[in-house]
Amino acid sequence: GDSVTQMEGPVTLSEEAFLTINCTYTATGYPSLFWYVQYPGEGLQLLLKATKADDKGSNKGFEATYRKETTSFHLEKGSVQVSDSAVYFCALTGGSNDYKLSFGAGTTVTVRA
Amino acid sequence: NAGVTQTPKFRILKIGQSMTLQCTQDMNHNYMYWYRQDPGMGLKLIYYSVGAGITDKGEVPNGYNVSRSTTEDFPLRLELAAPSQTSVYFCASSYSSHREAGELFFGEGSRLTVL
Secondary structure, three states: OOEEEEOOOOEEEEOOOOEEEOEEEEOOOOOEEEEEEEOOOOOEEEEEEEOOOOOEEEEOOEEEEOEOOOOEOOEEEOOOOHHHOEEEEEEEEOOOOOOOOEEOOOEEEEEEO | OOOEEEEOOEEEEOOOOOEEEEEEEOOOOOEEEEEEEOOOOOEEEEEEEEEOOEEEEOOOOOOEEEOOOOOOEOOEEEOOOOHHHOEEEEEEEEOOOHHHOOOOEEOOOEEEEEO
């Protein structure tokens, strides 16, 4: 079945550091890919998405490019802030099951001032 | 707009007790979902609904039941609670299906402990 594998955390960074969270996927068909973010004490919210190969999703300084050749959707930000401390989830849908959003395990990111 | 509202936020149950987690959305979304989040495991889909009167099982439906009598409400029922159901539960809704890469809107979660 469809699945997502993302790098294990936790990740601890200093402010203004570069952040990369790796995400690879296994899916049939042509899935859409997402990054969701969960801030402390809150529910998940969509950070960015890409619906076809070579698409780049971007939001709040974060970017991720849908790479079909490497089945990857890595999340990057050039200069993180303390407010970026959260759990980040890679997810996919539209492969073998239209109604299921398959999530990775989540990566906890802590940014220190 | 309130978005997706879940109650209660916290609950402790004894083994064998039953309870209902409430979920309401005010965005007129057709699609609604219940997920559970366990540490290091990501989110697992319990049940989903594509409209009033229509529900279907997700990945981990055992021990749970749902109903969808209105567009707004999607309660999750736990029968005979077990320690394995200790988790954080999230309700979510979306306007369009996953096929259309619809964004999910999540509630704040309900932390359930079964002792």
